[in-house]
Amino acid sequence: MKLEVSNVSFSYKQKNVFSNVSFSLNEGEILSILGPNGSGKSTLLNCIARLLKGEQGDIFLDGKSIYDYTMNEFARNIGYVPQNHTPAYAFTVKEFVVMGRSPYISAFSMPSDKDYNIAIEAIEMIGIGHLLTKPYTELSGGERQLVTIARAIAQQSKIILMDEPTSQLDYGNQIRTIEIIKKLSHKGYGIIMTTHTPDHAILLNDKIGIMDKSGQFEWGHAAHILNEEKLKKIYSINLKLVYLKEIDRLACVAEGI
């Protein structure tokens, strides 16, 4: 499955957010999108998720416009982990995650044992088996984020969009989630993730997209696109991109204040 975003521009009423955004994503690839607050990262994910429509350009899945897929076909191909999710009812974690199976369940049917098994597998993969019977409304922000990721994994869509999937997680769960994203890519899933943590993009070591303040988007492999000058410009601070031989990778660190 190949996703192609072709010259997409988006404005809220009179305010242009981004113009002529183009990139492609093949199966097994990860695109980490960096950019300052308000630059348009979530808006871009919402356009790919069909929640918003750009006024120009198109988005293709295997050469066919995303708008030409039925809702169910689309959901089997593209899953979405939003930044915040507030459910109306106190579903248990198990019931919430099995909702990821809805593109495979007909309107008048209930989830099958197979659907529950897939949901439980996703819950275990994320390491939240202890929350299985807990009502979603009684979870912490970070627990909700993990449960929402499990629901997207249970959906088994070929491409998963994740809007700041680690924003509410403790340091250990952040790194474990980054590991899970890498594992999913090895299984053939394509992942597009927004993040405010350059180290996450460095750890994933795949494609990086940078959305700047003026809505210009550039993308490429981490090795070609990520440098100190660009990171300083994105975040308007003094920072260093240093190679740490103890861990054999670059790390982004802020200078002293």
Ligand SMILES: Nc1ncnc2c1ncn2[C@@H]1O[C@H](COP(=O)(O)OP(=O)(O)OP(=O)(O)O)[C@@H](O)[C@H]1O
């Ligand atoms: N519903 C809306 N109506 C009007 N303007 C909006 C709406 N949603 C977002 N915006 C504006 O569009 C711009 C892009 O917002 P978006 O949420 O995509 O940025 P972002 O890069 O994801 O930000 P952050 O890193 O803070 O999450 C911002 O200037 C924001 O104020």
